[in-house]
Amino acid sequence: MEKAISRQKILLHHLNPSSSTHVNESSSLYASACVAGDSAAYQRTSTFRDDVVIVAAYRTAHCKGKRGGFKDTLPDDLLAPVLKAVIERTNVNPSEVGDIVVGSVLAPGAQRASECRMAAFYAGFPETVPVRTVNRQCSSGLQAVADVAAAIRAGFYDIGIGAGLESMTTNPMGWDGSVNPKVKMFEQAQNCLLPMGITSENVAQRFGVSRKEQDQAAVESHRRAAAATASGKFKDEIVPVTTKIVDPKTGEEKSVTISVDDGIRPGTTVSDLGRLKPVFKKDGSTTAGNSSQVSDGAAAVLLMKRSVALQKGLPILGVFRTFAAVGVDPAIMGVGPAAAIPVAVKAAGLELDDIDLFEINEAFASQFVYCRNNLGLDPEKINVNGGAMAIGHPLGSTGARCVATLLHEMKKRGRDCRFGVISMCIGTGMGAAAVFESGDCADELCNARKVDDLLLSKDAR
Amino acid sequence: MPIFKTPFNGYSVKFSPFYENRLAVATAQNFGILGNGRLHVLDLSPEPSLPISELVAYDTADGIYDVAWSESHDSIVIAAVADGSVKLYDLALPPTSNPIRSFQEHTREVHSADYNPVRRDSFLSSSWDDTVKLWTLDRPTSVRTFKEHAYCVYSAVWNPRHADVFASASGDCTLRVWDVREPGSTMILPAHEFEILACDWNKYDECVIATASVDKSVKVWDVRNYRVPLCVLNGHGYAVRKVKFSPHVRNLMVSCSYDMTVCVWDFMVEDALVSRYDHHTEFAVGVDMSVLVEGLMASTGWDELVYVWQHGTDPRAP
Numbered sequence: 001m002e003k004a005i006s007r008q009k010i011l012l013h014h015l016n017p018s019s020s021t022h023v024n025e026s027s028s029l030y031a032s033a034c035v036a037g038d039s040a041a042y043q044r045t046s047t048f049r050d051d052v053v054i055v056a057a058y059r060t061a062h063c064k065g066k067r068g069g070f071k072d073t074l075p076d077d078l079l080a081p082v083l084k085a086v087i088e089r090t091n092v093n094p095s096e097v098g099d100i101v102v103g104s105v106l107a108p109g110a111q112r113a114s115e116c117r118m119a120a121f122y123a124g125f126p127e128t129v130p131v132r133t134v135n136r137q138c139s140s141g142l143q144a145v146a147d148v149a150a151a152i153r154a155g156f157y158d159i160g161i162g163a164g165l166e167s168m169t170t171n172p173m174g175w176d177g178s179v180n181p182k183v184k185m186f187e188q189a190q191n192c193l194l195p196m197g198i199t200s201e202n203v204a205q206r207f208g209v210s211r212k213e214q215d216q217a218a219v220e221s222h223r224r225a226a227a228a229t230a231s232g233k234f235k236d237e238i239v240p241v242t243t244k245i246v247d248p249k250t251g252e253e254k255s256v257t258i259s260v261d262d263g264i265r266p267g268t269t270v271s272d273l274g275r276l277k278p279v280f281k282k283d284g285s286t287t288a289g290n291s292s293q294v295s296d297g298a299a300a301v302l303l304m305k306r307s308v309a310l311q312k313g314l315p316i317l318g319v320f321r322t323f324a325a326v327g328v329d330p331a332i333m334g335v336g337p338a339a340a341i342p343v344a345v346k347a348a349g350l351e352l353d354d355i356d357l358f359e360i361n362e363a364f365a366s367q368f369v370y371c372r373n374n375l376g377l378d379p380e381k382i383n384v385n386g387g388a389m390a391i392g393h394p395l396g397s398t399g400a401r402c403v404a405t406l407l408h409e410m411k412k413r414g415r416d417c418r419f420g421v422i423s424m425c426i427g428t429g430m431g432a433a434a435v436f437e438s439g440d441c442a443d444e445l446c447n448a449r450k451v452d453d454l455l456l457s458k459d460a461r
Numbered sequence: 462m463p464i465f466k467t468p469f470n471g472y473s474v475k476f477s478p479f480y481e482n483r484l485a486v487a488t489a490q491n492f493g494i495l496g497n498g499r500l501h502v503l504d505l506s507p508e509p510s511l512p513i514s515e516l517v518a519y520d521t522a523d524g525i526y527d528v529a530w531s532e533s534h535d536s537i538v539i540a541a542v543a544d545g546s547v548k549l550y551d552l553a554l555p556p557t558s559n560p561i562r563s564f565q566e567h568t569r570e571v572h573s574a575d576y577n578p579v580r581r582d583s584f585l586s587s588s589w590d591d592t593v594k595l596w597t598l599d600r601p602t603s604v605r606t607f608k609e610h611a612y613c614v615y616s617a618v619w620n621p622r623h624a625d626v627f628a629s630a631s632g633d634c635t636l637r638v639w640d641v642r643e644p645g646s647t648m649i650l651p652a653h654e655f656e657i658l659a660c661d662w663n664k665y666d667e668c669v670i671a672t673a674s675v676d677k678s679v680k681v682w683d684v685r686n687y688r689v690p691l692c693v694l695n696g697h698g699y700a701v702r703k704v705k706f707s708p709h710v711r712n713l714m715v716s717c718s719y720d721m722t723v724c725v726w727d728f729m730v731e732d733a734l735v736s737r738y739d740h741h742t743e744f745a746v747g748v749d750m751s752v753l754v755e756g757l758m759a760s761t762g763w764d765e766l767v768y769v770w771q772h773g774t775d776p777r778a779p
Binding site for chain 2: 011013
């Protein structure tokens with residue numbers, strides 16, 4: 001067998017180079033046991049020069065809407081610090097950035113686009129760097145990252161920033177204007193109007209997620225987030241923001257630096273949550289305690305071509321592999337991740353067992369528990385530093401926040417953590433998911449699935 | 462035109478110097494990477510529309526990368542085998558007596574064999590063990606080993622006029638010219654910036670030699686002025702696997718390539734590509750021109766087919 005591999009190598013060298021004019025270009029052709037097989041991701045090297053990689057990912061602390069540390073902070077003042085951080089901490093020239101894409105949901109579209117443009121100027125970007133917003137509801141931050149990755153892969157530019165911003169203090173959830181009477185004729189259209197909490201009740205009822213299970217999930221989320229905060233795990237990803245707090249009585253402004261999430265309740269117990277009344281439905285199970293928190297926050301992710309990162313000497317935090325958005329029944333929109341995750345994982349040539357870490361948005365405990373159980377995921381791999389029920393869910397920012405949390409945790413875990421998945425459900429009935437790979441070149445993997453026969457795909461067994 | 466289907470992937474084809482209707486084909490299983498090999502000796506029918514018949518076939522334990530006819534005996538064929546051996550076959554003897562000799566000195570795959578056309582008493586083998594060896598029929602060990610190359614030696618070819626001179630082409634990007642009477646190579650030609658897969662001497666001008674390379678080009682050199690090639694022939698889309706000068710026309714040559722085509726060139730004219738034959742559906746690996754019939758050509762490739770056709774006609778024509 002060694003002889004065959006050796007011969008294959010010699011013969012394959014005859015097919016180099018891909019172009020006779022690029023004399024010193026490193027080889028782009030690799031011998032591979034079976035590049036099309038179901039183990040492809042483990043066979044392929046992780047050093048393709050055209051990969052889209054993440055070199056920085058940061059977020060602000062997440063604070064309660066209207067009552068938290070950012071209650072008097074304007075939205076553009078939330079976004080500017082993370083945009084500034086991704087540039088300053090990597091020493092990338094701001095003028096080299098090809099686009100800044102910001103996910104944001106609740107603000108009026110034109111106004112939010114202007115605020116993001118203004119934030120870019122605060123952060124030191126020149127007028128030549130364009131800015132735009134994207135709204136895919138709760139996955140907007142992830143969609144922004146995916147849009148930038150797609151643009152880099154398409155060759156529109158080499159460096160881009162995917163970000164997310166939401167100030168639910170400034171722009172609470174709500175519906176402006178009247179409803180088209182036509183929705184009565186289409187049940188699915190009518191279900192798009194359901195309050196999010198009702199969809200959570202639908203998931204709990206239809207799939208049998210008990211109140212106790214939901215409260216337990218919420219307690220676990222708070223416990224993990226508190227442990228992560230206490231051990232300083234979030235220090236790497238949180239950018240301190242200097243802002244102001246206005247005393248409502250005296251109007252006095254006080255300068256503060258916000259660097260810690262303020263929605264986390266470490267002392268929460270199942271019995272405490274058991275006393276809360278259901279908010280959306282009589283005899284229901286969804287409460288304020290087992291739902292994500294209304295929050296303010298922002299996050300930003302710096303992406304570039306791998307060859308550019310190598311040229312600049314930047315450490316690679318992660319590799320963007322795939323993204324998928326899928327549609328589901330609006331009445332049970334919370335099941336979106338259960339539909340989206342398998343699609344994204346399969347598109348990456350992987351299986352669920354290959355994924356070492358998950359960040360699944362906890363819009364509501366019911367949908368989170370359902371998705372976890374439906375996919376058969378190990379709870380020890382999901383939201384290991386807490387989730388949206390503890391940290392908060394600023395709608396447009398969460399996707400980018402999860403990128404920062406996931407990649408920093410993957411970096412800490414080292415070789416034992418090679419693939420990560422981020423996913424969230426989306427209002428009106430969608431799910432989005434993305435697959436990331438750890439940034440270092442692949443070494444021997446302690447937990448890699450054993451592949452007994454490299455030459456056989458699963459279909460051949 | 463005659464076609465022959467071989468069970469294994471074709472690696473080399475050579476016309477017999479004694480019989481105009483006879484040729485030998487070297488084949489290897491699984492593209493020469495793993496498995497057995499087979500040497501076919503084929504007879505062409507006098508009528509081109511009739512099929513090729515197989516005179517005899519010899520199986521080997523490993524793939525056969527090249528074949529060479531003896532210039533002194535009409536029935537002796539030499540096979541370069543991937544297990545490092547060089548085997549001699551005598552068609553006049555029954556299969557049980559073959560191979561009549563097996564030389565086992567190369568430590569890696571033997572990639573080419575060439576018989577001395579002038580003195581007719583010796584032949585060369587070149588190997589992936591970076592060496593070229595000189596053999597005679599009557600001695601059990603090699604006469605000499607030439608060791609200067611730093612990577613696989615893909616081809617070693619005798620000069621058609623000087624009995625002691627040969628050239629070797631290597632993956633170390635050099636062509637070396639040797640005189641067996643000298644202790645070392647007499648000339649080192651850094652002909653290409655990539656591996657050189659084949660070389661051949663011009664049959665009418667003993668100073669002209671062609672090299673074929675992974676960089677998709679064929680270069681023609683005059684060894685008296687080795688700093689710049691006489692010409693560079695571009696046109697292949699992938700590495701050029703073999704190159705041969707015509708025995709009948711001074712300026713004509715043929716090449717085959719991993720781009721699955723066989724090209725005929727006139728290296729003295731501005732537009733050098735005379736014709737391109739794209740009959741193969743896999744890498745074209747072997748090509749030869751008959752010394753006895755002008756314009757008669759044969760080629761073989763990894764599509765397991767051997768084509769024989771007259772230059773200027775369609776190899777696939779019935």
